[in-house]
Amino acid sequence: MYDKGKIVIGVILFLALFTIPFWYSQATGEADRKLDLKPPPNGATQCVESAGYMRAKHMDLLNDWRNQVVRGEDRTYVSKLTGETFDKSLTDTCLEQCHTNKSQFCDECHSYLGVKPSCWDCHNIVEEE
Amino acid sequence: MIDKALRGSKKYWLWLGFLATLFAVGAGFYVDQLWHGLGITGMSRDVSWGFYLANFTFFVGVAASGVMLVLPYYLHNQKEFGKITILGEFLAVVACGMCITFVTVDLGRPDRLANLFLHPSPNSILFFDIIVLSGYLLINIVVGWAVLDAEYKGEKPRRWTKPLILLSIPWAASIHTVTAFIYAGLAGRPFWLTAIMAPRFLATAFAAGPALLIIICLILRKYTDFDPGKVAIKKLSTIVTYATIVGFFFLLCEFFTAFYSGAPEHTATLKYLLFAEGGTGLQPYMWAVLFMTVAAIALLVYPKTRYRYDTLAFACFLVFFSIWIDKGLLLVIPGFIPNPLHEFTQYWPTAKELVITFGVWGLGFLVLSLLYKIAISVKLEVGDREIEH
Amino acid sequence: MELTRREFLKMAGFASAGVVVAASAGSLLAGCSPVAKSADGSLKGKQLAMLIVPSRCEEGCDECIRACHLNHNVPNLANKKHEIKWIWQTEFQHAFPEYMENELLKERMEGVPFLVLCNHCANPPCVRACPTKATFKREDGAVMMDYHRCIGCRFCVAACPYGARSFNFEDPRNGLDKSKINPNFPTRTKGVVEKCNFCTELNLYGGDLPYCVQACIKKKGSQEASALVFGDLADEHSVIHTALEHLQKEEKLIPLRRKEIAGTQPKVYYLV
Numbered sequence: 001m002y003d004k005g006k007i008v009i010g011v012i013l014f015l016a017l018f019t020i021p022f023w024y025s026q027a028t029g030e031a032d033r034k035l036d037l038k039p040p041p042n043g044a045t046q047c048v049e050s051a052g053y054m055r056a057k058h059m060d061l062l063n064d065w066r067n068q069v070v071r072g073e074d075r076t077y078v079s080k081l082t083g084e085t086f087d088k089s090l091t092d093t094c095l096e097q098c099h100t101n102k103s104q105f106c107d108e109c110h111s112y113l114g115v116k117p118s119c120w121d122c123h124n125i126v127e128e129e
Numbered sequence: 130m131i132d133k134a135l136r137g138s139k140k141y142w143l144w145l146g147f148l149a150t151l152f153a154v155g156a157g158f159y160v161d162q163l164w165h166g167l168g169i170t171g172m173s174r175d176v177s178w179g180f181y182l183a184n185f186t187f188f189v190g191v192a193a194s195g196v197m198l199v200l201p202y203y204l205h206n207q208k209e210f211g212k213i214t215i216l217g218e219f220l221a222v223v224a225c226g227m228c229i230t231f232v233t234v235d236l237g238r239p240d241r242l243a244n245l246f247l248h249p250s251p252n253s254i255l256f257f258d259i260i261v262l263s264g265y266l267l268i269n270i271v272v273g274w275a276v277l278d279a280e281y282k283g284e285k286p287r288r289w290t291k292p293l294i295l296l297s298i299p300w301a302a303s304i305h306t307v308t309a310f311i312y313a314g315l316a317g318r319p320f321w322l323t324a325i326m327a328p329r330f331l332a333t334a335f336a337a338g339p340a341l342l343i344i345i346c347l348i349l350r351k352y353t354d355f356d357p358g359k360v361a362i363k364k365l366s367t368i369v370t371y372a373t374i375v376g377f378f379f380l381l382c383e384f385f386t387a388f389y390s391g392a393p394e395h396t397a398t399l400k401y402l403l404f405a406e407g408g409t410g411l412q413p414y415m416w417a418v419l420f421m422t423v424a425a426i427a428l429l430v431y432p433k434t435r436y437r438y439d440t441l442a443f444a445c446f447l448v449f450f451s452i453w454i455d456k457g458l459l460l461v462i463p464g465f466i467p468n469p470l471h472e473f474t475q476y477w478p479t480a481k482e483l484v485i486t487f488g489v490w491g492l493g494f495l496v497l498s499l500l501y502k503i504a505i506s507v508k509l510e511v512g513d514r515e516i517e518h
Numbered sequence: 519m520e521l522t523r524r525e526f527l528k529m530a531g532f533a534s535a536g537v538v539v540a541a542s543a544g545s546l547l548a549g550c551s552p553v554a555k556s557a558d559g560s561l562k563g564k565q566l567a568m569l570i571v572p573s574r575c576e577e578g579c580d581e582c583i584r585a586c587h588l589n590h591n592v593p594n595l596a597n598k599k600h601e602i603k604w605i606w607q608t609e610f611q612h613a614f615p616e617y618m619e620n621e622l623l624k625e626r627m628e629g630v631p632f633l634v635l636c637n638h639c640a641n642p643p644c645v646r647a648c649p650t651k652a653t654f655k656r657e658d659g660a661v662m663m664d665y666h667r668c669i670g671c672r673f674c675v676a677a678c679p680y681g682a683r684s685f686n687f688e689d690p691r692n693g694l695d696k697s698k699i700n701p702n703f704p705t706r707t708k709g710v711v712e713k714c715n716f717c718t719e720l721n722l723y724g725g726d727l728p729y730c731v732q733a734c735i736k737k738k739g740s741q742e743a744s745a746l747v748f749g750d751l752a753d754e755h756s757v758i759h760t761a762l763e764h765l766q767k768e769e770k771l772i773p774l775r776r777k778e779i780a781g782t783q784p785k786v787y788y789l790v
Contacts (some may be wrong), residue, residue, distance in 0.1 A: 060780075070664050072656050122665065122704040168687035173599030177675040177685055237670015237685065237709025244650040244667055246538065255649035255673055303649035316643060316780040317679025393619060460670075469613035469681040469777070470608060470634070474599075 035112050038104035048079050048086050048093070059117075062090055065086070130274075130281055133506035134499040140352070148495040155488010158481050159234060165297070169484040175474035176465040178235070180482050183457030184489070185231035188224045189262070189308045190330060190456060190508065194338015195221030196301035197368055211327070212508065216357075217342060218273035219500040224338075225266035228494040230467075232308050234485060244516040254311045261304045268297045281507045303387055305330045305406040311463065321464045323386075329379040330456070336372035337452040339365045341447035345501075347442050355505045366441055370429040374450050378424050380455075397471070398463045405474035407495060411463065414454050421451035525703045536559035558738065564752030565657030566716055566725040568731075569761055571771070572610075574738065575631040575743035580607065581737045582608060582633065582746060586714070589729045591705045593693025600687040604714040605635040605730055613788070616775060627790070631681065631745075636661065636682040636714040636728075637784030644674035644683065653711075658750070659785060660716045670709040679780040716748075751785070765789045 001007065025031040039045075047054050049061075065088040069075055077086045086093045099105050110117065137145075162169050172179040198217035215265050230436035233239050250256050306327045312318070313326035343365050346357040353441040387395040397407075405412040428434045428444035435441055467473050478486070541788065549696060553726035586592070587607050593602055610627035611618045614636050618624075638661045645655050653674050675683045686708045694785050717728035726734070728747055734744040741747070741757060742764075749758030765771045770790040 004549075065664060071664065072653070072662070121707045123700045124699055124705065168597065168600050168708070169723065170687075171599075172687065174601050174603075175681070176682055177672045199532070205637060232671075235671070237544055237672070238668065238707075241650075241667070241669045244652070244669055247665065248650045251652050252646050253649040253673065254647070255671065259649075311673070315677050315679075316782070317677060317777070333758040366729070393615075406552050455738075468613070468614040472612060 033112065035109065036104075037108055038101055040098040040105075041101055044098045046082070047082050047098070048077065048084075053081075059113060065090070090119075130277060130503050131253055134337055135236055137502060137507075141146060141498075145495060148491045148498065150493025152488050155485045156485045157418045159488065162234075162485065163239075163483065167235075169479060171477050173474055173476065174313060175472065176299060176462060177469040177474040178461055178465070179476055180457070180478040180486055181231045181235040183461040184486055185228050185235070185374060186308060186461055187456045188227045188231070188493075190264060190334030190452070191304055191338045191341060192221045192224035192262075193229065193301045193305040193331070193334040194342070195224075195363075196298050197339050198342070199294060199301075200298055201364070203291075204298065207364065209358055209464045213342070213357045213361050215273055215277055215348065215503065215504045215508075216345065217338075218269045218276075219497065219504060220338070220342065220345075222266055222273065223493050223497040223500065225262050225269070225304075226496065229266070230260055230356060230489050230492065231486075234489060254307060254314060257416060258304075258307050258311060261300065261307050265297065265300050265304050266294055272297065276509055280300045280511055283511070302331065305334050312460075317469055318464045321381065321396040321460075325379055326434060329376065329383075332372055332376035332379055333452045333456055334372075336369055336376050337449050337456075338373070339369045340452075342494075343369065343445045344442055344449070347438055348403040349505065351500070353505055354509055362438075362441075363436070366429065366435050366445075369445060369448060370435065373422065373426055373429060376452070377426065380422075381458075397467055401466055401473065402463055404458060408475045408492060410475040410477060413457060414458055418451045418455045419460060421447045422455075425451065426465050519631060526534070554604065562689075564646050564751040565640070565786075566722075566753045567749065567758060567787065568635075568638075568716075568728075569747040569758060569763075569773075569787050569789055570633050571765060572630045572632050572738055573790070574743065575633070577631070577734065578631070579737065583607065585733035587730040588698065589693060589700050590703055591690070591699055592625075592712075593690040593705075595688065595690075596692035597688070599712045601691075602684040602686065602690065604684070604712070605633060607631045608634055614676045614774070616777060616779065624653045632788070633730075634680065634682070634776075636678075636716075637680055637782070638714075638716055638785045640783035640785060641781060643677040643780070647673040647677035647786040649673065650699075652739065656718070659711075660718050662718065663710075663712055664714060665704070665706050665712070668710040669670075670711065672711060674684075674711055679777045679782060680784070685711050732751050747780065762787075 008109075019107050065077065069094075075088050075119045078084075079086065095102060170179055170181075171465035195217040197216045198210050200212050201207035233242065236242070245256070245259060268406055272290050275290050279290075309330040312321040313323060315321055343362060346362055349355045350357060373413075382422075384399065387399050398405040401408060402411055402415040405413045425444045425447035426449070433440075434444065462476050465474075466476070563633045583603075584607050587594075587603075592604055593683060595601060608631075610630060610632055611624055612631035625703060638659060640707040642653075642655055642661050644653050645651075645661060648654075649671065650669055652669070654664070656662050656663055658779050670685065672685055675685055686706055689708045690705050699705065716722075717726070720726035720728070722728075728746075731744065731746040731748045734746045735741050738744050741761075747758055747761040749756035749761075751758060753759075762773070766773070766789075769789075774790055775784045775787055777784075
């Protein structure tokens with residue numbers, strides 16, 4: 001094979017870069033980080049939907065709420081789980097009623113996964129300490 | 130055929146390198162704009178569209194001008210245009226691409242570009258503009274490539290190219306009409322609210338585009354073995370002459386309506402441009418355009434200067450440059466001066482804005498150079514064989 | 519038959535084009551109208567409007583502007599070219615440039631402050647211009663902004679005959695005092711357009727009034743003395759009808775609108 005040396009070096013370099021997601025966090029120690037989610041301080045255990053549903057779909061749910069509220073539709077949300085009604089508002093329903101500890105719940109999981117929701121570029125919340 | 134673009138002289142690679150550098154620097158400053166916002170430009174609350182959209186408006190015209198080669202060749206069998214229709218089609222592709230790039234660069238939230246497709250709004254002219262621009266780009270690249278490829282292989286072009294080419298003719302008129310409608314449909318901007326906007330756009334497009342093509346043909350004739358042919362250039366120069374005269378006439382019509390009627394809404398902006406009432410920013414450019422146009426018309430109308438390639442090139446440069454200034458600086462920006470409250474805010478592009486604009490030019494001309502290299506290489510290789518169409 | 523590379527690319531191209539067209543056509547058929555509908559009829563109003571009585575404005579007063587801009591986190595930026603303003607004060611000949619050549623009127627209106635803001639037109643050219651329906655007309659007449667959807671093309675800014683719209687040329691938080699931000703209303707990001715929203719975030723159907731109106735009532739002591747009146751023109755019990763009756767019959771004022779010739783049917787009336 002021509003240029004064997006260059007090719008072998010190139011292949012090794014490529015494999016190293018390609019597998020970065022697998023070994024980088026191990027190398028920097030990030031992989032040892034544990035997820036430490038704190039439950040709502042008021043002791044509430046039931047969200048608007050089940051925990052599994054929320055874990056998978058809370059982004060879609062909030063997006064739907066946002067589109068519906070901003071563009072003028074019904075502000076009332078009916079829970080599929082309990083039938084209870086809620087106001088479609090992240091601040092007034094989610095953050096004010098239960099998850100007053102946003103940095104220990106929402107932010108903790110988001111930063112663990114490397115997710116940066118852009119909501120906070122505009123929306124201001126005053127967090128309770 | 131793409132391999133033809135990858136082989137060239139040192140001058141060719143230097144030219145490409147220059148354009149690529151222009152693009153890279155522009156792209157770098159665009160990142161700055163993404164980070165800090167459109168505030169790095171000279172635009173303001175009052176003059177909210179600036180140099181980017183000025184160039185967009187101008188290049189839509191250049192794109193439309195491809196039809197000036199297609200129409201005589203395919204509809205009227207003017208065989209002399211056969212050699213250079215591909216140049217017109219490729220220029221249309223690049224010009225459309227530059228337009229779309231300029232609009233994207235001008236957006237405040239380009240990350241939300243998909244909203245244009247997720248929430249189509251036929252009430253908005255911009256919706257139609259996107260459709261016609263992308264459509265024209267696709268038609269020309271597909272047809273241009275197919276016809277060139279057929280020529281390369283020594284075959285007749287495939288049958289489906291004919292209806293598409295015929296479609297491209299009214300489509301060319303539509304891209305510029307729709308772009309003119311962006312401006313001409315706004316009751317709140319009296320400088321733009323004129324029925325002659327679309328005709329003006331078309332006339333100046335058919336002057337500036339072929340003028341650019343003539344300059345390109347003369348450059349190609351000088352630096353490569355490709356000769357577009359005396360007759361083709363002569364016919365193109367006739368088109369440029371008539372179009373420049375008509376475009377100038379339309380401008381004078383605007384002057385008449387405004388100044389003879391004396392209606393303040395219509396005279397305010399022209400008084401700003403011509404007599405610097407409200408600010409001196411653009412007055413020199415308005416008069417420069419008037420002089421350049423008259424000079425160009427003089428050179429073009431007189432046969433001796435129209436036939437000689439050096440005076441023709443100069444006249445075409447005058448036409449291209451004056452229309453670039455007129456359609457851009459003197460049409461888009463003055464629409465905002467004075468503002469709806471009759472206040473005067475000046476506008477001038479910032480250095481960063483200019484660098485980003487030239488970056489888009491660099492990208493456009495880079496792609497154009499690559500496409501032209503392919504087209505010319507094919508044509509030189511294949512020779513002067515007449516291809517049936 | 520063997521599938522060639524060229525044929526595969528052709529198919530892939532057509533397939534993706536087909537998907538884009540189908541998706542757009544679907545969205546198109548689903549939501550064409552720029553007027554938003556309310557599903558449960560929760561919006562009770564039909565034609566929100568505002569009256570401005572310039573003669574009642576006191577010299578040097580800007581309470582309405584400050585109330586609006588403070589509560590809506592409107593920034594105060596160093597670079598005046600990037601200025602954002604939802605409501606501001608100007609002179610008669612700038613609010614009504616169509617009367618610019620009328621010396622008698624100008625003399626009569628000399629020194630009278632004229633407040634200008636978004637007119638929430640019944641036939642809004644900005645809504646028509648918007649390519650993403652980020653600005654849309656609500657059922658009750660308010661012209662709304664969806665900051666999540668705006669792509670910042672500024673076509674609406676060009677279309678507005680009143681210069682009511684502002685574009686965020688830089689991060690608005692550059693011009694906001696962190697200690698004074700209203701947490702109940704979002705700031706915006708750079709790259710979107712904003713304007714007066716008739717305070718639709720408040721409970722307008724439950725007794726709330728726009729901040730500017732509230733500020734004027736507070737300053738002048740009562741609704742009857744206020745320079746700003748807000749209500750639903752379609753509701754005959756609304757305070758706006760009482761005010762119109764009084765202002766026209768007793769004070770003999772006439773309801774002027776800006777730039778009638780544009781055909782926009784603005785809903786802000788100036789009683790002069």
